[in-house]
Amino acid sequence: MKARRSSPRASRCCARGGPAPDRNRLLRRSALRRGARQGLHAHFSARRRCIHEIIISCxxxxxxxxxxxxxxxxxRRLPEHHFEDHPRDVGKLVMGLVATLAxxxxxxxxxxxxxxxxxxxxxxxSLSVKIVGLDRVLGEYGTAAGPARAELRRVVEEGYRRLAGTPDAASIHLARGEAAPAIIAMRQLVRALPAETDAQRQLRGSAVQxxxxxxxxxxxxxxxxxxSLNWPFVLVLVFWISVLFLGFGLYTPANATVVAALLMGAVSVASAMFLIDEMSRPYEGLIRVSAAPLQLALMQMGQ
Incomplete structure (x- = not known):
């Protein structure tokens, strides 16, 4: 059997007495690979949601x-007796009912x-105000609260980067509860603060609260x-709107002005559905919750 040849890098590491693989470097590479996979997932998920909004509007x-x-x-195809006074009145009454419901x-x-x-x-x-209040209480507590205060700032910085970054990252951050363990760990640090005086016990109670x-x-x-939205409810609404526009076309003589008016009405209703879909996901898309409160909280922390 041939002797197994060792790599020059492993030989140098063994010669120095150190470990061949660098565990910290491997952990960093693993974290980078996980981050890359999450980034790709966020990218494709954001594209799917964008396509979803476009599909609903279209x-x-x-x-x-x-x-x-x-x-x-x-x-044009139906006989004229379908558009006499009584059938037309019944059709307009039904259209009025559907228009009211829609x-x-x-x-x-x-x-x-x-x-x-x-x-x-x-x-x-409200969360930003409480964060600033907790930071100031920890600042009054003294140097013993330094680790808890540093962990609080790290959690807030991570949350701000997510909210101010890609829309899908902010949504996944909230929907999956990724920051909850870090926040809970920060709360454990606050609870573990040593309290030797009455003032420290009072400050620790306020910080824990x-x-x-x-x-x-x-x-x-x-x-x-x-x-999420009740999409069967939305589909029923789209059906009502379609019935209403069917009546508009049925009881209106066709000309360019009528077609243009119906086109503008359909665009208006589609834009309303787009707004509904956008505001139902406040951390994605074009209409997003601003990250300014967390930015202001970071500016006030440490003072």
Missing amino acids: LTFVSAFGAALVGLVLR ALVLGLLIASTKSFYDTQTAELQ LAGEIVDTRLLMSEQVNA
């Missing part, structure tokens, strides 16, 4: 404008998603982000 536009064109064609549901969806977006913004602002509120707010934001 489906709404095609359904509405296509139904209007079908109505215009049917008006307007109420569309307004409800827009108001609901806007309220969700505003809630996430307010909770992020603020740390608990930070963890609760973070988990609440994560649970709210995981909730």
Whole structure:
């Protein structure tokens, strides 16, 4: 059998008495590979969500404008007795009922998603205020709170980088609860602070309370982000809008002005659906929650 030849690098390491592989270097490479895989996953996931928004908007536009064109064609094909006074009045009554239902549901969806977006913004602002308060309490505590204070700043910096970075990274960060272990570890450091005087015990109690509120707010934001729109509800709304545009085309003489008006109406409804889909995911897409509260918190920390 041939003797196994060792690499020059391994020989040099053995000659110096050190280990052949560098464990820390291997761990860094493994972390880089995991980061690269997460980055690729975030990239493709963001593309899928962007395509999803475009599909919903295009489906709404095609359904509405296509139904209007079908109505215009049917008006030419159907006999004239279908458009006499009584059939026309019944059709307009049904259109009024469907228009009322569609307007109420569309307004409800827009108001609901806007309220969700505003809630996430307010909770992020509240979280930033609590972070600054906890940092100041730890600063008053003294040098013993240095590790907890440094861990708090590291967690906030990581959260700010995610929110200010790629949209999908911020969404995955909240939806998967990736920062929860770091926040909980920070809370454990706060709880482990030594308290020798009454003032330190009071400060530790305040710090533990603020740390608990930070963890609760973070988990609440994560649970709210995981909730999604009721898409069967949205599909029923698209069906109502299509029926409404079908009636518009059926009871309106065809000309360029009518077609242009129906086109603008379909574009308006499709844009409303796009806004609903955008605001239902406040950490992705074009309409995102601003990371300014965390940036202001970082500027005030350590003072």
